Amino acid sequence: MIKWVKKTWKIAARPSVHYSLGFLTLGGFIAGVIFWGGFNTALEATNSEAFCTGCHEMEDNVFQELKTTIHYTNRSGVRATCPDCHVPHEWTNKIARKMQASKEVWGTIFGTINTREKFLEKRLELAQHEWSRLKANNSLECRNCHDLDYMDFTVQSARAEQAHSTFLASGEKTCIDCHKGIAHHLPDMEGVEGWSASAQQN
Amino acid sequence: MNISAVRKILLRSLLLLPVVAVTALWAANPDELATLRKSDIAVDTEPQRMPEVENKDVKRTRNYPMQPPTIPHKIDNYTVNLNANKCLSCHDRTLTEQSQAPMVSVTHFMNRDGNFLAQVSPRRYFCNQCHVTQVDAKPLVDNDFQDVDSLLTKPE
Numbered sequence: 001m002i003k004w005v006k007k008t009w010k011i012a013a014r015p016s017v018h019y020s021l022g023f024l025t026l027g028g029f030i031a032g033v034i035f036w037g038g039f040n041t042a043l044e045a046t047n048s049e050a051f052c053t054g055c056h057e058m059e060d061n062v063f064q065e066l067k068t069t070i071h072y073t074n075r076s077g078v079r080a081t082c083p084d085c086h087v088p089h090e091w092t093n094k095i096a097r098k099m100q101a102s103k104e105v106w107g108t109i110f111g112t113i114n115t116r117e118k119f120l121e122k123r124l125e126l127a128q129h130e131w132s133r134l135k136a137n138n139s140l141e142c143r144n145c146h147d148l149d150y151m152d153f154t155v156q157s158a159r160a161e162q163a164h165s166t167f168l169a170s171g172e173k174t175c176i177d178c179h180k181g182i183a184h185h186l187p188d189m190e191g192v193e194g195w196s197a198s199a200q201q202n
Numbered sequence: 203m204n205i206s207a208v209r210k211i212l213l214r215s216l217l218l219l220p221v222v223a224v225t226a227l228w229a230a231n232p233d234e235l236a237t238l239r240k241s242d243i244a245v246d247t248e249p250q251r252m253p254e255v256e257n258k259d260v261k262r263t264r265n266y267p268m269q270p271p272t273i274p275h276k277i278d279n280y281t282v283n284l285n286a287n288k289c290l291s292c293h294d295r296t297l298t299e300q301s302q303a304p305m306v307s308v309t310h311f312m313n314r315d316g317n318f319l320a321q322v323s324p325r326r327y328f329c330n331q332c333h334v335t336q337v338d339a340k341p342l343v344d345n346d347f348q349d350v351d352s353l354l355t356k357p358e
Contacts, residue, residue: 069279162302163301181281181286186286188285189286196287196297197322199285
């Protein structure tokens with residue numbers, strides 16, 4: 001075995017006799033492009049709403065709720081899909097999120113949220129993961145579409161202008177601090193910062 | 203069931219006959235009906251445009267002192283259910299400093315026995331039972347409500 005490895009390495013290390021340097025460089029470049037492209041294509045395939053809603057856990061709960069919100073249908077017809085809000089566009093972040101996503105495959109196999117009841121029970125925990133992720137990246141996904149620099153406060157409603165020109169502009173708060181539950185129904189918010197007591201009797 | 207019981211039922215339903223007849227006559231005359239549709243039931247009408255909710259954040263006059271104030275802004279997608287109350291995210295006692303919104307009235311902390319609770323009383327939790335948004339639309343029915351002030355200053 002070791003012998004074989006040594007032999008192969010020798011062949012690989014030997015300068016090429018048959019192919020020109022130019023050919024090898026070009027070949028390497030093309031192969032790189034193909035691999036990189038394939039990798040990105042695979043990444044893109046998992047980056048669509050159809051992929052997300054392929055699992056009934058996502059389709060039956062969060063997707064149905066999204067449909068009633070402004071991010072699904074609105075006067076301008078521009079909408080946000082699951083990956084717009086949940087998978088960071090920046091490449092390194094993208095991989096980081098995908099690694100975390102293997103947890104979801106695990107969850108599917110073991111049915112962590114495979115019924116509505118289990119989902120509701122676990123919702124607070126799942127939501128908290130999303131809130132802390134968005135808090136940590138300063139609501140990166142929201143800002144991919146909503147850029148503070150291009151917000152015209154003068155055409156916003158009075159309350160929006162008041163909140164955005166103070167707490168948002170100063171960086172004291174980020175989008176998710178004030179805009180929880182814009183895409184899905186909320187879990188029991190008792191004890192969550194910025195929310196008062198809920199009507200749940202514990 | 204004996205014969206006399208059957209006769210009783212028959213007699214009683216006969217008593218109802220005039221009511222049924224009058225109702226039928228009345229229904230036959232569409233002009234007499236209180237309707238908001240204003241057209242025949244068989245005709246598909248063009249629905250009116252939905253008026254927009256007023257979103258000016260300007261307080262409106264109350265028609266009488268105990269009137270629950272109307273909401274001066276839109277509340278689209280604001281959750282108010284067992285789990286969460288978005289209204290209180292601004293109007294709660296502890297959250298008004300940031301929002302600069304008016305605090306819910308102290309009556310909202312009172313339970314039905316008149317005792318003050320530490321938090322909004324469950325019977326006042328569902329805001330939209332009393333507070334509603336307003337749209338700029340023509341009233342569907344006439345209203346001859348008179349403000350008490352106008353009554354007081356009315357010449358004899």
